[in-house]
Amino acid sequence: MIAAVQQFWQEWQMLTSLELLAMLLALAYLLLAMRHSLWCWPAALFSTVIYTYVMWQYALLSDALLQVYYAAMALYGWWHWRLLQQTKQQSKAGVKPVLEWGWQAHLTLITVATAAGLVLGYLMANYTHADYPWIDAMTTSFSVMTTYLVVRKLLSNWLYWLVIDLVCVYVYLQKGLYFTTALFVLYSLLAVIGYVAWRSHYRQQQLTKEPELQPV
Numbered sequence: 001m002i003a004a005v006q007q008f009w010q011e012w013q014m015l016t017s018l019e020l021l022a023m024l025l026a027l028a029y030l031l032l033a034m035r036h037s038l039w040c041w042p043a044a045l046f047s048t049v050i051y052t053y054v055m056w057q058y059a060l061l062s063d064a065l066l067q068v069y070y071a072a073m074a075l076y077g078w079w080h081w082r083l084l085q086q087t088k089q090q091s092k093a094g095v096k097p098v099l100e101w102g103w104q105a106h107l108t109l110i111t112v113a114t115a116a117g118l119v120l121g122y123l124m125a126n127y128t129h130a131d132y133p134w135i136d137a138m139t140t141s142f143s144v145m146t147t148y149l150v151v152r153k154l155l156s157n158w159l160y161w162l163v164i165d166l167v168c169v170y171v172y173l174q175k176g177l178y179f180t181t182a183l184f185v186l187y188s189l190l191a192v193i194g195y196v197a198w199r200s201h202y203r204q205q206q207l208t209k210e211p212e213l214q215p216v
Contacts, residue, residue, distance in 0.1 A: 016179070022050035023183040030187060033150065034194045038081050045074035058175050061130040062120060062140040069144055077151045084153070098202040100155045109145055117141030132171050139167050155202050158195035162188055 025047035032040035052067035084097070121137035124130040142164050149157035165187040172181040 018050050019054050019177060019179045022047045022054060023179045025050070026183060027186065030190055030194070034190065034197055038078065038085070041074045041078035041081070044077070045071055048074060054177075058177065059129055059131045060136055060171070060175065061128050062124055062133070062136040066140040066143055070147060073147045073151060080151050081153075097205060098153050098155050098198050100202060106156065113141045113145045114138070116144075131175065135167065135171055139164050139171070155195070155198050158191045158198065162191040162195075165191060 025043050029040045029044040029047060032043060048067040048070040052064050052071070055061075055064040055067060117138035117140070120141060121134040124133035124137050130136060142160060146157050146160040146164065149160065165184045169181055169184045169188070172178075172184060
């Protein structure tokens with residue numbers, strides 16, 4: 001009995017330490033992204049690798065799969081932002097352009113993400129041991145979509161993240177992931193700050209009549 005308790009305590013300490021490290025790297029990613037820093041993507045990559053293991057251990061399977069996607073998008077984001085730095089579309093200040101799409105594109109994105117979340121939620125609820133399968137699947141689906149919007153430097157990505165982060169606060173709190181809960185509370189606040197900062201940059205682009213890139 002004592003040996004079992006000691007083993008549980010050691011495993012919990014390891015998971016908590018990994019969660020804390022992943023949280024700090026994820027926070028570094030967000031702060032660097034707000035500053036348009038290319039180095040946000042390496043921070044994101046290392047954070048997602050650690051979180052993949054942590055989320056799997058806590059039976060948040062959709063979240064674990066999401067981390068794998070995040071890792072791939074971190075590599076893509078690094079490549080794409082470097083490419084933007086080398087194009088003539090970058091602003092005079094040397095900061096990569098911020099874009100925005102029309103409401104029709106957003107309606108399409110929301111519809112597709114909702115449908116994908118329902119399908120994933122059904123699979124997780126009926127064929128796995130996942131906890132909170134429907135909520136986890138929906139936040140995963142929308143996070144996949146919104147991460148792509150970050151890579152494309154779309155202004156409204158921050159608004160999507162605000163909603164996603166607030167839902168995740170509830171899930172992580174229920175699972176006892178307290179460091180991650182605190183991180184997502186902070187994410188919610190920083191999403192507002194990030195939106196304001198990027199909107200200011202976007203408006204400056206419009207005043208200088210800088211051409212926008214088309215969505216790909």
